[in-house]
Amino acid sequence: MKEVEIRCFVRENIGKAESKRLRKQGFIPAVVYGPEIDNINISVSTDEFRSMLSEYGTSCIFTLNINDGKKTIPTIVKQIQRDYLGTDIIHLDFYRIYKDKEIHVSIPIVAVNRAKGEIEGGVLDQSMFSVEVSGLPVNVPPVLEVDVSNLEIGDNYTIGDLETPEGVKLLDSPDRVVFTVVPPKGMEIEEEVVAEEVEEEEAPAEGEEEGEKVEPSEESTT
The missing domain is CATH 2.170.120.20 (Ribosomal protein L25, C-terminal domain)
Structure with missing residues (x-):
């Protein structure tokens, strides 16, 4: 997986009002969680994340550069939450990974x-x-x-x-x-027509069983 670095900042305040304020300022509220790590509430630049998402998708390692390099954490994007229209990103979940351990x-x-x-x-x-x-x-x-x-x-x-x-x-x-x-x-219809024609050709005459020959009755010979 390709590895890219994205800047982010620790959020001291949480809640709907704070998240709304961050989004108005051009940031996406996010959280980092995973094994051997306490949950960290962060924010990332909307424009920067959208640019990376457009270029790399979610199939890459996002190394979080927290507070200008004070801490770096390799992660993968676990969830992207969007608004009811499905356009604006309103929240992100990053999952902490280890490069020497398998990921799903x-x-x-x-x-x-x-x-x-x-x-x-x-x-x-x-x-x-x-x-x-x-x-x-x-x-x-x-x-x-x-x-x-x-x-x-x-x-x-x-x-x-x-x-x-x-x-x-x-x-x-x-x-x-x-x-x-x-x-x-057209090919499906043609095959069905051919199948019907074959069935009609192979259909036995009335009163005839497959493999048997119809003999004239006594009434028809007199």
Whole structure:
């Protein structure tokens, strides 16, 4: 995981009124917690955090530079709380990590290249956009890129097909589907029509059982 440093300051006062005041001044109220550490209430620059979030996402180590270097703490973003519109960040949770201990994090899954099935008219459907993994922070990648170029129409790509760096374990079920190349609607209709035609051709005549020959009745021969 990439490591970035962000400045922050200890909050002496807490509560809704204080949090509202900080947000008006361009800061996000936050808290740091984790093993072997007491909770620390801090604030970070809204613009600085948004810039880092846009460039690196949450799949990186945020080293908190507290009070101009008086203390530094390596963390990962555990939770981002937004307002009711889902736009403004109103609170952050940072989780203290240790570089020599495994972490459990969620990392994005991104498709690269164009699937063979797409070229043939299909649509690449992505049903999972992130995956839970565990590993040492230095080994966990910021994103998992999947080359989908060999996927044909009707093919599935599952969690079990994902390739991870050495020392990184996938925690989600290997049977969960990540990508599917969905056939075009026209192809589905065509297949259904063909199936119906085959059924009609193979349907036995009335009174005839499969594998038996219909013999004329005595009435029909007189």
